[in-house]
Amino acid sequence: MSLSRRAARxxxxxxxxxxxxxxxxxIAYAVCGDWHGAEDLLQTSLVKLYLAWHRVHRDGREEAYTRQIIVRTHISDTRRPVFKRERAGLEGWDAAARGDLAYEERSALFDALQQLPEMQxxxxxxxxxxxxxxxxxxxDLGIGEGTVKxxxxxxxxxxxxVLDPVDAAALER
Incomplete structure (x- = not known):
């Protein structure tokens, strides 16, 4: 490959x-629920993307491929034994996420999301x-469409x- 093509790529x-x-x-934060873990997950995913960039960029599916890398890397990392996983040392020091929801609503939503099983x-x-x-x-998840549904x-x-236990209890009666 010529130097100019490599530089352009x-x-x-x-x-x-x-x-x-x-x-x-x-996206990485939403997948793993921790800003420090999300930064590590994204960094690992971007390295994997760089290695495949010549194929991915040619197809024009860069973002979809990157999302898939993020999800699959997280799945792979969570399957490793606990003693091999890295842990963030600054619990509670995550920066606030930006969004349209009020802080309390956004916080409740992310807490509720973390209570769901991983694939859900x-x-x-x-x-x-x-x-x-x-x-x-x-x-992106490597599963069937029916399983996604x-x-x-x-x-x-x-x-x-989780978010509205009063209404959920009323529905169960």
């Missing part, structure tokens, strides 16, 4: 990362926070139960 990669880094960091949380995030289609979420439905029910 690296410039394209750097531009993509500069443009999308904050968005990707928010990831499915809800991909489908409803990022607005992916069922097929896109299934491809099932996890999303159960995840939304779980969120409703």
């Amino acid at each position: 690296e410039a394209d990669y750097a531009e993509f990362v500069a443009d999308r880094q904050q968005h990707l960091l928010r 949380r990831k499915t809800v995030l991909l489908r409803y926070w990022l607005g992916l289609s069922i097929a896109e979420a299934a491809a 099932s996890h999303a439905s159960r995840g939304l029910d779980g969120l409703r139960t």
